[in-house]
Amino acid sequence: MSLNTHTTTAPADLSGSTHPGEVAPVVSLRGVAKRFRRADGSVANAIDGVSLDVLPGEFVVLLGPSGCGKTTLLRTIAGLERADEGTIDIHGGRVFDAARRIELPPEKRHLSMIFQSYALWPHLTVFDNIAYPLRSRGRRLSKSEVAEKVHDVMRLVGIGELGGQYPGQMSGGQQQRVALARALVDGGDLVLFDEPLSNVDAKVRESLRRELLDMQRSLGFAAIYVTHDQHEAMELAHRVAVMGGGKVRQLDAPARIYSEPTSRYVANFIGTTNEIPATVRAVDGGALVLDTPAGEAVGVAAAEGIGPGDEVVASFRPEYCRLGTAGEGNAWGGIVERVLFLGATTETVVRLGGTDQRIRVTTLGAADHVEGDDITVSVAAARVRVLPIADGEPA
Numbered sequence: 001m002s003l004n005t006h007t008t009t010a011p012a013d014l015s016g017s018t019h020p021g022e023v024a025p026v027v028s029l030r031g032v033a034k035r036f037r038r039a040d041g042s043v044a045n046a047i048d049g050v051s052l053d054v055l056p057g058e059f060v061v062l063l064g065p066s067g068c069g070k071t072t073l074l075r076t077i078a079g080l081e082r083a084d085e086g087t088i089d090i091h092g093g094r095v096f097d098a099a100r101r102i103e104l105p106p107e108k109r110h111l112s113m114i115f116q117s118y119a120l121w122p123h124l125t126v127f128d129n130i131a132y133p134l135r136s137r138g139r140r141l142s143k144s145e146v147a148e149k150v151h152d153v154m155r156l157v158g159i160g161e162l163g164g165q166y167p168g169q170m171s172g173g174q175q176q177r178v179a180l181a182r183a184l185v186d187g188g189d190l191v192l193f194d195e196p197l198s199n200v201d202a203k204v205r206e207s208l209r210r211e212l213l214d215m216q217r218s219l220g221f222a223a224i225y226v227t228h229d230q231h232e233a234m235e236l237a238h239r240v241a242v243m244g245g246g247k248v249r250q251l252d253a254p255a256r257i258y259s260e261p262t263s264r265y266v267a268n269f270i271g272t273t274n275e276i277p278a279t280v281r282a283v284d285g286g287a288l289v290l291d292t293p294a295g296e297a298v299g300v301a302a303a304e305g306i307g308p309g310d311e312v313v314a315s316f317r318p319e320y321c322r323l324g325t326a327g328e329g330n331a332w333g334g335i336v337e338r339v340l341f342l343g344a345t346t347e348t349v350v351r352l353g354g355t356d357q358r359i360r361v362t363t364l365g366a367a368d369h370v371e372g373d374d375i376t377v378s379v380a381a382a383r384v385r386v387l388p389i390a391d392g393e394p395a
């Protein structure tokens with residue numbers, strides 16, 4: 001098996017419109033909830049009714065701000081925390097069922113976990129680090145069986161020659177491969193990661209991330225990966241589960257999460273977005289006609305059940321906007337308030353005529369407008385997401 005190639009093992013259908021019924025999921029959560037009692041006696045709903053399927057070979061990232069429940073969800077899947085409600089299936093077998101009091105211990109769940117900084121044993125050789133799970137699970141493997149499994153997996157992750165070295169002598173990339181080898185040595189094809197790269201400096205992190213991506217795509221194990229870093233999530237994931245307040249707020253392919261957010265919470269957590277407060281005036285086929293302080297706007301409903309009279313926001317990305325041309329769709333007049341040349345792009349802030357509403361616009365290269373110019377901002381109606389103004393989550 002060759003590493004460092006972006007080929008093969010694309011899971012069945014990961015376009016974001018998956019039909020999980022067609023492929024048996026590796027992990028299946030239904031209605032999982034976990035509460036903690038705080039020191040002051042109050043209750044924290046760390047996980048609040050999460051249902052999620054992970055398909056074979058799929059890389060799912062749990063993304064969200066600190067405290068939203070990512071680690072708790074991962075530990076609950078691994079069996080390191082006991083959920084209060086719900087069921088967890090792994091490889092089609094029930095490993096947890098709150099109502100029926102089924103709870104398999106972590107070592108019987110056929111998964112591996114990779115923590116921050118990989119948690120390799122510094123006093124053990126690479127070989128012994130990788131052999132550790134084979135020797136510590138009370139399994140009666142012969143010496144030669146252990147050696148064969150360890151050598152096979154070392155070759156698989158491209159560290160065939162390094163068995164005698166100690167982790168402290170190795171580069172970050174090599175250490176990551178040792179951690180992966182240890183996770184995969186026992187034949188498991190489900191690996192859970194809890195922010196493994198968060199202690200690594202930015203440059204190294206980027207290259208480790210690429211390597212991890214290559215290895216996951218070529219080896220084809222299923223992964224659930226926790227991070228608060230949206231770039232990491234976008235780069236690694238087949239699907240991203242954006243979490244907030246213990247819930248999965250949206251589960252979709254990275255491109256969908258970015259361009260078709262279904263709540264203000266998701267639109268604001270990923271990238272930057274413009275928001276114009278508005279009231280729905282009319283429904284016109286697939287489009288919604290809005291009244292805004294800057295005049296009429298047209299967009300598409302991003303959630304079910306939005307109708308006339310509703311308070312909403314029109315949400316759209318800065319790079320979807322055009323300047324100086326009244327193209328199709330929305331066009332508003334305004335005044336250039338700020339121009340920031342950033343090299344590859346220019347950030348322009350436009351204050352819409354007669355309002356306090358500011359729109360941020362990103363264009364390629366240098367701009368030919370200056371502060372104080374009258375200008376037109378336009379954005380296609382299809383690019384404007386009409387989102388409920390309240391979505392039950394502090395943004």
Ligand SMILES: Nc1ncnc2c1ncn2[C@@H]1O[C@H](COP(=O)(O)OP(=O)(O)O)[C@@H](O)[C@H]1O
Nearest residue numbers: 036037044046065066067068069070071072073
């Ligand atoms: N052992 C615990 N006891 C009490 N509260 C906890 C415990 N572990 C986590 N929590 C709470 O549960 C929520 C989710 O925490 P966590 O899963 O660690 O979030 P994340 O990994 O997304 O930062 C937080 O409000 C946190 O304070």
Ligand SMILES: [Mg+2]
Nearest residue numbers: 070071072226
């Ligand atoms: Mg955490």
